[in-house]
Amino acid sequence: MVSDYDYSDDPACDEYLASHSPEDIIEGFTNAIAPSTYEEFLQSAIYAMKHCIAIVEQSGNRYYSFGEEELNSLLAGLMMGQSFSASTEKNRRGKIDITIEYGDFSWLVEAKLGKTNNYIFEGLLQILTRYATSEPDFGLLVYFQDKAPLTKFNKWCDYIDNEDWKKYSEKKEILEEVLDYIPKGECKSIESDNQMLAQRQMTTSHGSSINIQYLGVNLYHNPLDDSGRTGKGKNVFHAKQTVQNEYLAYQENADCDVDKLMRALGVIFEQSKDFNKM
Structure with a gap:
């Protein structure tokens, strides 16, 4: 289940515009363009990624059949057009799918095709047990190429929140360890105008708390005319x-x-x- 998020602190949202003075609004967008703190960087990186995802979705007739690596390269290239440094396959305890950087700040993103919840879960395990150490945030990007992407995104959130992952973990004989990494909790929506963007707090194998941003991409294209x-x-x-x-x-x-x-x-x-x- 995806619960509500406070949009009033995000300059990209209507709620922020309605509750802040013109001076605060200008400052908010300045921070988004040239972030000076990690919080400003993350907020602007997520907003830019949302914009890049929208570009890809609007051209779904061209990209619906692309594979993971092709889609990662496409989004990284688009992010570079948003004033960020972006790369694919950068080594950070393994090959990170997409690395977004601005100055000394970085946001790492793992990407998976949305084949099944168990398949996406393997990407989450990569984040929690391979890549992440002391990073406060990590993105999990899911490319949905099949029918009803929003339904599948919500089912993924429920798969984690309802602890359906335990059955798969038990089958793979890793349940005892994974229990330490996924506490009870709820996904929280982090954009009012994007229904496939949510966040969930978890724990890395390093022992530190981490926020995982789920980002869904709608690549379903099947015109019936x-x-x-x-x-x-x-x-x-x-x-x-x-x-x-x-x-x-x-x-x-x-x-x-x-x-x-x-x-x-x-x-x-x-x-x-x-x-x-x-």
Whole structure:
């Protein structure tokens, strides 16, 4: 469940504009452009990332089939256009997907395709047990390429808050250790105009408290108009997504829809030159 966040301290939100004087508003935006404290940096970095995500989402017809590395490079490039230094695969106890920097400040971001909650959870474990030490904040970016991204984002928040991760951790024989890293709590929304941006407090293997910012990206693109229905590339991509989803469901001992799987394989084989030559 995503609970409320106080927007009145964020110069990017309408609540801030309504409750502050013109002088405070100017100062707030100056801090966002040229942050002088870590808090100002983080606030402006999240706001800039939200803007970059919106650019990618608005061009979802171009990027819906991109992989993790391609999407990370795209967002890092866009962040550089927002006056930040941004890089991919920078080493910090392992290869960090995206590193955002401004002066001496940095915000690290791990990215995962939103295949299943268990798959996203592996990204969270990377943050808590591999990368993070004394960082006060860390981003977890999730690319949703399947239908109903908002529903999937909320289910991810519930997966953590309702402790559904315990079943997966027990299966992987890591539950006893992971219990130390994820205290009981709730996701908190951190943007009034973005429904896939939330924050959750956790603990790193270093023993320090850390805020994990969840950032969802809507890459679902499946137009059903006449020209959309006949798009071969789009249809094959979604068929592959279906095959992947059914296989992951099978792996996790969930119900597998064999009819849906067969229809998806049919779409893939129909577009396969090698299959047609057999």
